[in-house]
Amino acid sequence: MARYVPERMDDFIFENDLICGRIYGEALEGNPTSPGIDVWVKIPGALVADKRYKDELENGKTYHKNWGDGKDCYKVAVSLGAGASAPFIADTLRMPATNYRSWEILEQTPDKVVFVLHYPEWKAAGATISLDKKITVTAGTYFCRVDDTYTFTGPETITVAAGIFRHPEQNTIEKEFSESDRYAIWEHASDQSVEPEEGMLGVAVVVPDAVSTSIIENGKHGICTKSIQSGQTFTYWFGSCWTGGDIKTAEEWFRLVRGL
Secondary structure, three states: OEEEEOOOOOEEEEEOOOOEEEEOEHHHOOOOOOOOEEEEEEOOOOOOHHHHHHHHHHOOOOOOOOOOOEEEOOOOOOOOEEEEEEEEEOOEEOOOOOOEOEEEEEEEOOOEEEEEEEEEEEEEOOEEEEEEEEEEEEOOOOEEEEEEEEEEEOOOEEEEEEEEEOOOOOOOEEEEEEEOOEEEEEEOOOOOOOOOOOOOEEEEEEOOOOOEEEEEOOOOEEEEEEEEEOOOEEEEEEEEEEOOOOOOOHHHHHHHHHOO
């Protein structure tokens, strides 16, 4: 499933039987303005997002607490979160100036949902850039496909990075793994505002034909990068898991990431 959530600050939520996540909308700008992808850990099986929103908004049961099927225990802040992308110009991430401002559902069946989020133009390092982010969520996998179309004026090409927030101030990472086209971590929860950590999280990005993987911003992000022309699609995958589900160790998670 995937849907716009007007009842909760213009969130856009998506999930399958294994993972759940959200992206922030206009009503949340400034608190934060961020393209980052949020992770909601869950027990594999049923869809949980609609129930969590209802319990939060109508029943006073916060989704930051585990009521039996998982919770929101991942901190996004102003970052790429668990697998967003952004232009990477002059060794700096040039994130959109707004959250997504409009959306479309392109396809929705019991096994797959495809949606697009539109980010209006912003200016960065002499370029004017806009983004159409298409995400495909398929049943039975821990990974979502992203087809980001960046349209820009100014330079002939720009470098784009897909990456993961490493939470350096909280020192959450227990293990990490990287190759030239993929980066993955195994970490403790980064948002413990309501209750202590339960289990471990795996997070990863895979960027086919990426030219490099690196740690930037004093450890804030792990990124995979490649250059594109205006209108060219930047395709990659992001994914996550939780030890409350079927994947129990970093080795299992990294093996899954290697095999993607």
